[in-house]
Amino acid sequence: MQELPVHQRADAVSSLVYEANARVRDPVYGCVGAISYLQNQVSELQMQLAVAQAEILCIQMQHEPIVMPNQEIMDLDHKSYLLHNELPQFLNFGSSSNVIHDSLKIENIFGHDMVS
Secondary structure, eight states, X not given: OTTSOHHHHHHHHXXXXXXXXXXXHOTTTTHHHHHHHHHHHHHHHHHHHXXXXXXXXXXXXXXXXXXXXXXXHHHHHHHHHIIIIIHHHXXXXXXXXXXXXXXXXXXXXXXXXXXX
16 A cells, blocks of 8 residues: 555555455455456347347338338448348357356345346
């Protein structure tokens, strides 16, 4: 602590207290467990968003007329490209949640409600 500049010491103490509280709740993973859980949640939500966008795109493509001006064809080609190239990346994402305990998902984590 003494090696840190004075203006950074309060943040350092706060971080140490936060990690200590995290270790009380999860002695093995501490803050890393909470971070992994949140990253997994973000990945799941990104996948859900990609699926919803793909569904919207499919519905839009079903309602578009057969004969289109060149600009609309280019837009459709771009949408088709996204559907076939971007969506699979979201659907095949790797899960980094192996280190997360199920109890971490349910309980109140370090003063923040985590709802799974």
